[in-house]
Amino acid sequence: MRASTALGSAPRIFSSTTTIVYLVFFVVLLLSTVIAASAGRSFFTQGNISVLLTSTTVLGFVSIGQTLVILVGSLDLSVPFLVSIASVLSAGVMAGQSANMASGIATALITTTLIGLVNGLLVGFVKINGFIATLSVGLIVSGYLFSNYRGSTGKAAPALASLGEASIGFVPVMTIIMFLCLVATVALLAKTRVGLHIYAVGGDPAVARMSGIHNAVPIIVTHSLSGLFAGIAGLVIVARLGVGSPGVGEQGGYDLLSIAAVVLGGAVLAGGRGSLWGSLGGILIFATLDSVMGIMQLNPYLKDVVRGLIIIMAVAVYARSSIPRTTFRFPVASEGRRASVSTARGEL
DSSP states (O other), X not given: OHHXXXXXXXXXXXXXXXXXXXXXHHHHHHHHHHHHHHTTOOSOOHHHHHHHHHHHHHHHHHHHHHHHHHHTTOOOOOHHHHHHHHHXXXXXXXXXXXXXXXXXXXXXXXXXHHHHHHHHXXXXXXXXXXXXXXXXHHHHHHHHHHHHOOSXXXXXXXXXXXXXXOEETTEEHHHHHHHHHHHHHHHHHHHSHHHHHHHHHHHOHHHHHHTTOOTXXXXXXXXXXXXXXXXXXXXHXXXXXXXXXXXXXXXXXXXXXXXXXXXXXXXXTXXXXXXXXXXXXXXXXXXXXXXXXXXXXXXXXXXXXXXXXXXXXXXXXXXXXXXXXXXXXXXXXXXXXXXXXXXXXXXX
Protein backbone atom coordinates (compact mmCIF):
# COMPACT_ATOMS: atom_id res chain seq x y z
CA MET A 1 0.00 0.00 0.00
CA ARG A 2 2.76 2.42 0.97
CA ALA A 3 4.76 1.68 -2.18
CA SER A 4 1.75 2.13 -4.42
CA THR A 5 0.88 5.42 -2.69
CA ALA A 6 4.35 6.75 -3.28
CA LEU A 7 4.22 5.78 -6.93
CA GLY A 8 0.81 7.28 -7.33
CA SER A 9 1.93 10.68 -6.03
CA ALA A 10 5.12 10.73 -8.09
CA PRO A 11 3.81 12.44 -11.26
CA ARG A 12 2.48 15.43 -9.29
CA ILE A 13 5.77 15.92 -7.47
CA PHE A 14 7.77 15.52 -10.66
CA SER A 15 5.66 17.99 -12.63
CA SER A 16 6.01 20.69 -9.96
CA THR A 17 9.79 20.41 -9.66
CA THR A 18 10.24 20.13 -13.42
CA THR A 19 8.19 23.29 -13.87
CA ILE A 20 10.53 25.11 -11.49
CA VAL A 21 13.56 23.80 -13.41
CA TYR A 22 12.31 25.15 -16.73
CA LEU A 23 11.29 28.47 -15.17
CA VAL A 24 14.88 28.78 -13.95
CA PHE A 25 16.13 27.84 -17.41
CA PHE A 26 14.05 30.53 -19.11
CA VAL A 27 15.22 33.12 -16.56
CA VAL A 28 18.86 32.11 -17.20
CA LEU A 29 18.22 32.23 -20.96
CA LEU A 30 16.68 35.70 -20.70
CA LEU A 31 19.53 37.03 -18.56
CA SER A 32 22.08 35.51 -20.94
CA THR A 33 20.41 37.24 -23.88
CA VAL A 34 20.44 40.59 -22.06
CA ILE A 35 24.07 40.19 -20.97
CA ALA A 36 25.18 39.29 -24.51
CA ALA A 37 23.20 42.20 -25.98
CA SER A 38 24.73 44.64 -23.47
CA ALA A 39 28.15 43.69 -24.88
CA GLY A 40 26.95 44.24 -28.43
CA ARG A 41 26.69 40.54 -29.23
CA SER A 42 23.82 38.23 -30.14
CA PHE A 43 23.10 35.11 -28.15
CA PHE A 44 20.73 33.59 -30.71
CA THR A 45 23.10 33.15 -33.61
CA GLN A 46 22.93 29.87 -35.49
CA GLY A 47 26.53 29.07 -34.61
CA ASN A 48 26.03 29.72 -30.90
CA ILE A 49 22.82 27.69 -30.70
CA SER A 50 24.53 24.82 -32.52
CA VAL A 51 27.45 24.93 -30.08
CA LEU A 52 25.04 25.07 -27.13
CA LEU A 53 23.16 21.99 -28.36
CA THR A 54 26.40 20.14 -29.08
CA SER A 55 27.61 20.79 -25.53
CA THR A 56 24.42 19.25 -24.16
CA THR A 57 24.82 16.01 -26.11
CA VAL A 58 27.67 14.25 -24.30
CA LEU A 59 26.52 15.41 -20.86
CA GLY A 60 22.97 14.50 -21.88
CA PHE A 61 23.83 10.87 -22.58
CA VAL A 62 25.77 10.54 -19.32
CA SER A 63 22.99 12.26 -17.35
CA ILE A 64 20.32 9.88 -18.69
CA GLY A 65 22.19 6.97 -17.13
CA GLN A 66 23.03 8.94 -13.99
CA THR A 67 19.35 9.84 -13.52
CA LEU A 68 18.36 6.18 -13.60
CA VAL A 69 21.05 5.26 -11.07
CA ILE A 70 20.08 8.11 -8.72
CA LEU A 71 16.38 7.21 -8.99
CA VAL A 72 17.16 3.73 -7.67
CA GLY A 73 19.12 5.25 -4.76
CA SER A 74 22.67 4.74 -6.00
CA LEU A 75 25.43 6.78 -7.69
CA ASP A 76 27.77 6.12 -10.61
CA LEU A 77 31.21 7.70 -10.28
CA SER A 78 32.73 5.45 -12.95
CA VAL A 79 31.08 7.25 -15.89
CA PRO A 80 34.04 9.48 -16.91
CA PHE A 81 36.29 6.44 -17.14
CA LEU A 82 33.68 4.54 -19.14
CA VAL A 83 33.46 7.49 -21.54
CA SER A 84 37.24 7.34 -21.92
CA ILE A 85 37.46 3.58 -22.44
CA ALA A 86 34.66 3.73 -25.01
CA SER A 87 36.57 6.39 -26.93
CA VAL A 88 39.90 4.52 -27.04
CA LEU A 89 38.36 1.12 -27.79
CA SER A 90 36.10 2.36 -30.57
CA ALA A 91 38.76 4.56 -32.21
CA GLY A 92 41.36 1.81 -31.86
CA VAL A 93 39.19 -0.85 -33.50
CA MET A 94 37.96 1.47 -36.26
CA ALA A 95 41.48 2.66 -37.13
CA GLY A 96 40.02 5.10 -39.65
CA GLN A 97 38.31 2.34 -41.65
CA SER A 98 34.57 2.51 -42.39
CA ALA A 99 34.47 -1.29 -42.59
CA ASN A 100 35.43 -1.45 -38.91
CA MET A 101 32.79 1.03 -37.75
CA ALA A 102 30.22 -1.53 -36.59
CA SER A 103 32.77 -3.66 -34.73
CA GLY A 104 34.27 -0.56 -33.08
CA ILE A 105 30.89 0.63 -31.86
CA ALA A 106 29.92 -2.86 -30.65
CA THR A 107 33.23 -3.33 -28.81
CA ALA A 108 32.85 -0.02 -26.98
CA LEU A 109 29.20 -0.44 -26.01
CA ILE A 110 29.49 -4.07 -24.94
CA THR A 111 32.51 -3.23 -22.78
CA THR A 112 30.92 -0.26 -21.01
CA THR A 113 27.63 -2.12 -20.52
CA LEU A 114 29.47 -5.08 -18.95
CA ILE A 115 31.37 -2.72 -16.63
CA GLY A 116 28.03 -1.17 -15.68
CA LEU A 117 26.71 -4.68 -15.04
CA VAL A 118 29.65 -5.28 -12.67
CA ASN A 119 28.76 -2.06 -10.85
CA GLY A 120 25.17 -3.25 -10.54
CA LEU A 121 26.19 -6.66 -9.20
CA LEU A 122 28.47 -5.08 -6.61
CA VAL A 123 25.73 -2.72 -5.43
CA GLY A 124 22.72 -5.00 -5.83
CA PHE A 125 24.05 -8.40 -4.75
CA VAL A 126 27.24 -7.75 -2.79
CA LYS A 127 25.54 -4.75 -1.11
CA ILE A 128 28.51 -2.43 -1.48
CA ASN A 129 27.58 1.25 -1.29
CA GLY A 130 27.15 2.68 -4.78
CA PHE A 131 29.60 5.51 -4.15
CA ILE A 132 32.36 3.09 -3.09
CA ALA A 133 31.62 0.40 -5.68
CA THR A 134 31.56 2.68 -8.72
CA LEU A 135 34.52 4.74 -7.52
CA SER A 136 36.56 1.55 -7.11
CA VAL A 137 35.58 0.21 -10.52
CA GLY A 138 36.34 3.60 -12.04
CA LEU A 139 39.82 3.59 -10.53
CA ILE A 140 40.46 0.11 -11.94
CA VAL A 141 39.39 1.26 -15.41
CA SER A 142 41.49 4.42 -15.04
CA GLY A 143 44.55 2.37 -14.13
CA TYR A 144 44.04 0.18 -17.19
CA LEU A 145 43.64 3.20 -19.47
CA PHE A 146 46.75 5.07 -18.40
CA SER A 147 48.82 1.89 -18.26
CA ASN A 148 48.03 0.94 -21.85
CA TYR A 149 47.40 4.21 -23.70
CA ARG A 150 49.51 7.32 -24.15
CA GLY A 151 47.71 10.36 -25.48
CA SER A 152 45.41 10.21 -28.50
CA THR A 153 44.85 6.79 -30.00
CA GLY A 154 43.12 5.32 -33.05
CA LYS A 155 40.99 7.15 -35.57
CA ALA A 156 37.26 7.42 -36.11
CA ALA A 157 35.71 5.81 -39.16
CA PRO A 158 34.87 8.44 -41.81
CA ALA A 159 31.17 7.59 -41.58
CA LEU A 160 31.15 8.18 -37.81
CA ALA A 161 33.08 11.44 -38.21
CA SER A 162 30.56 12.60 -40.81
CA LEU A 163 27.71 11.73 -38.46
CA GLY A 164 29.37 13.78 -35.72
CA GLU A 165 29.45 16.84 -37.97
CA ALA A 166 26.00 16.34 -39.52
CA SER A 167 23.08 18.55 -38.57
CA ILE A 168 19.47 19.19 -39.54
CA GLY A 169 19.23 22.95 -39.77
CA PHE A 170 21.15 24.17 -36.74
CA VAL A 171 20.41 21.05 -34.68
CA PRO A 172 23.23 18.46 -34.61
CA VAL A 173 22.15 14.92 -35.49
CA MET A 174 23.85 13.61 -32.34
CA THR A 175 21.66 15.92 -30.24
CA ILE A 176 18.56 14.50 -31.94
CA ILE A 177 19.75 10.97 -31.18
CA MET A 178 20.32 11.94 -27.54
CA PHE A 179 16.79 13.37 -27.32
CA LEU A 180 15.28 10.21 -28.82
CA CYS A 181 17.19 8.10 -26.28
CA LEU A 182 15.84 10.32 -23.50
CA VAL A 183 12.26 9.91 -24.74
CA ALA A 184 12.71 6.13 -24.94
CA THR A 185 14.05 6.05 -21.37
CA VAL A 186 11.14 8.18 -20.17
CA ALA A 187 8.81 5.58 -21.69
CA LEU A 188 10.78 2.83 -19.93
CA LEU A 189 10.25 4.52 -16.57
CA ALA A 190 6.59 5.35 -17.11
CA LYS A 191 5.26 2.37 -19.05
CA THR A 192 7.15 -0.69 -17.87
CA ARG A 193 7.24 -2.75 -14.70
CA VAL A 194 11.00 -2.23 -14.44
CA GLY A 195 10.48 1.53 -14.44
CA LEU A 196 7.96 1.36 -11.61
CA HIS A 197 10.27 -0.94 -9.68
CA ILE A 198 13.11 1.59 -10.06
CA TYR A 199 11.00 4.25 -8.35
CA ALA A 200 9.77 1.80 -5.72
CA VAL A 201 13.25 0.57 -4.74
CA GLY A 202 14.62 4.10 -4.69
CA GLY A 203 11.70 5.36 -2.62
CA ASP A 204 11.78 2.68 0.07
CA PRO A 205 13.79 -0.55 -0.42
CA ALA A 206 12.21 -2.27 2.58
CA VAL A 207 8.64 -1.64 1.41
CA ALA A 208 9.59 -2.64 -2.15
CA ARG A 209 11.02 -5.92 -0.83
CA MET A 210 7.85 -6.64 1.18
CA SER A 211 5.84 -5.92 -1.98
CA GLY A 212 7.62 -8.80 -3.73
CA ILE A 213 10.14 -6.77 -5.71
CA HIS A 214 13.65 -8.19 -6.08
CA ASN A 215 15.60 -5.04 -5.25
CA ALA A 216 18.79 -6.20 -6.95
CA VAL A 217 17.17 -6.34 -10.40
CA PRO A 218 16.37 -2.61 -10.82
CA ILE A 219 19.81 -1.73 -9.42
CA ILE A 220 21.55 -3.98 -11.95
CA VAL A 221 19.41 -2.68 -14.82
CA THR A 222 20.07 0.98 -14.02
CA HIS A 223 23.83 0.56 -13.62
CA SER A 224 24.02 -1.45 -16.84
CA LEU A 225 22.09 1.27 -18.70
CA SER A 226 24.35 3.91 -17.17
CA GLY A 227 27.33 2.05 -18.60
CA LEU A 228 25.62 1.84 -22.00
CA PHE A 229 24.85 5.57 -22.14
CA ALA A 230 28.37 6.45 -20.98
CA GLY A 231 29.65 4.32 -23.86
CA ILE A 232 27.44 6.21 -26.32
CA ALA A 233 28.81 9.48 -24.93
CA GLY A 234 32.32 8.20 -25.63
CA LEU A 235 31.33 7.44 -29.23
CA VAL A 236 29.97 10.98 -29.63
CA ILE A 237 33.33 12.35 -28.49
CA VAL A 238 35.16 10.14 -30.99
CA ALA A 239 32.80 11.33 -33.73
CA ARG A 240 33.54 14.97 -32.84
CA LEU A 241 37.30 14.72 -32.19
CA GLY A 242 38.17 11.95 -34.62
CA VAL A 243 40.39 10.12 -32.10
CA GLY A 244 40.15 8.41 -28.73
CA SER A 245 41.76 9.67 -25.55
CA PRO A 246 42.29 7.89 -22.19
CA GLY A 247 41.63 11.05 -20.20
CA VAL A 248 38.81 12.68 -22.15
CA GLY A 249 36.08 11.61 -19.72
CA GLU A 250 37.94 12.68 -16.62
CA GLN A 251 38.86 16.01 -18.19
CA GLY A 252 35.20 16.62 -18.91
CA GLY A 253 34.27 15.96 -15.28
CA TYR A 254 31.20 14.03 -16.38
CA ASP A 255 30.73 12.29 -13.03
CA LEU A 256 30.16 15.43 -10.95
CA LEU A 257 28.55 17.40 -13.79
CA SER A 258 25.99 14.68 -14.46
CA ILE A 259 25.15 14.39 -10.76
CA ALA A 260 24.85 18.18 -10.53
CA ALA A 261 22.55 18.29 -13.57
CA VAL A 262 20.32 15.56 -12.13
CA VAL A 263 20.12 17.28 -8.74
CA LEU A 264 19.46 20.63 -10.40
CA GLY A 265 16.69 18.86 -12.29
CA GLY A 266 14.90 18.11 -9.03
CA ALA A 267 16.10 14.59 -8.21
CA VAL A 268 16.79 13.50 -4.64
CA LEU A 269 20.09 11.69 -4.08
CA ALA A 270 18.37 9.32 -1.64
CA GLY A 271 16.38 7.95 -4.58
CA GLY A 272 12.74 7.61 -5.59
CA ARG A 273 12.28 11.20 -6.82
CA GLY A 274 13.35 12.78 -10.05
CA SER A 275 12.64 12.87 -13.77
CA LEU A 276 14.58 12.80 -17.00
CA TRP A 277 12.81 15.96 -18.19
CA GLY A 278 14.09 17.71 -15.08
CA SER A 279 17.61 16.44 -15.75
CA LEU A 280 17.39 17.78 -19.31
CA GLY A 281 16.41 21.17 -17.88
CA GLY A 282 19.45 21.07 -15.60
CA ILE A 283 21.70 20.27 -18.57
CA LEU A 284 20.24 23.16 -20.59
CA ILE A 285 20.86 25.56 -17.70
CA PHE A 286 24.52 24.54 -17.49
CA ALA A 287 24.93 24.72 -21.28
CA THR A 288 23.38 28.20 -21.40
CA LEU A 289 25.68 29.46 -18.65
CA ASP A 290 28.74 27.99 -20.40
CA SER A 291 27.64 29.58 -23.67
CA VAL A 292 27.14 33.10 -22.35
CA MET A 293 30.40 32.93 -20.41
CA GLY A 294 32.15 31.88 -23.62
CA ILE A 295 30.55 34.78 -25.49
CA MET A 296 31.69 37.23 -22.80
CA GLN A 297 35.15 35.60 -22.66
CA LEU A 298 35.01 35.37 -18.88
CA ASN A 299 37.34 33.37 -16.66
CA PRO A 300 36.39 29.71 -17.29
CA TYR A 301 36.87 28.91 -13.59
CA LEU A 302 33.91 31.17 -12.81
CA LYS A 303 31.70 28.50 -14.38
CA ASP A 304 32.12 26.28 -11.34
CA VAL A 305 31.31 29.17 -8.99
CA VAL A 306 28.10 29.99 -10.88
CA ARG A 307 27.13 26.32 -11.15
CA GLY A 308 27.55 25.85 -7.42
CA LEU A 309 25.47 28.92 -6.58
CA ILE A 310 22.65 27.86 -8.91
CA ILE A 311 22.58 24.32 -7.49
CA ILE A 312 22.38 25.69 -3.94
CA MET A 313 19.55 28.08 -4.83
CA ALA A 314 17.64 25.44 -6.79
CA VAL A 315 17.86 22.80 -4.06
CA ALA A 316 16.79 25.41 -1.49
CA VAL A 317 13.71 26.22 -3.59
CA TYR A 318 12.88 22.51 -3.97
CA ALA A 319 13.24 21.99 -0.22
CA ARG A 320 10.89 24.87 0.52
CA SER A 321 8.33 23.76 -2.05
CA SER A 322 8.31 20.18 -0.73
CA ILE A 323 7.57 21.16 2.89
CA PRO A 324 4.08 19.84 3.63
CA ARG A 325 1.63 22.56 4.59
CA THR A 326 -1.02 20.90 6.80
CA THR A 327 -3.93 22.75 8.29
CA PHE A 328 -6.43 21.54 10.87
CA ARG A 329 -9.83 21.15 9.29
CA PHE A 330 -11.54 20.97 12.67
CA PRO A 331 -10.03 23.64 14.97
CA VAL A 332 -12.08 22.71 18.03
CA ALA A 333 -11.25 19.03 17.77
CA SER A 334 -7.60 19.80 17.16
CA GLU A 335 -7.47 22.05 20.22
CA GLY A 336 -9.00 19.29 22.30
CA ARG A 337 -6.49 16.82 20.92
CA ARG A 338 -3.62 19.14 21.76
CA ALA A 339 -4.96 19.55 25.25
CA SER A 340 -5.25 15.80 25.73
CA VAL A 341 -1.71 15.29 24.47
CA SER A 342 -0.44 17.95 26.86
CA THR A 343 -2.30 16.31 29.72
CA ALA A 344 -0.87 12.92 28.83
CA ARG A 345 2.64 14.33 28.74
CA GLY A 346 2.06 15.91 32.15
CA GLU A 347 0.94 12.60 33.57
CA LEU A 348 4.06 10.92 32.21
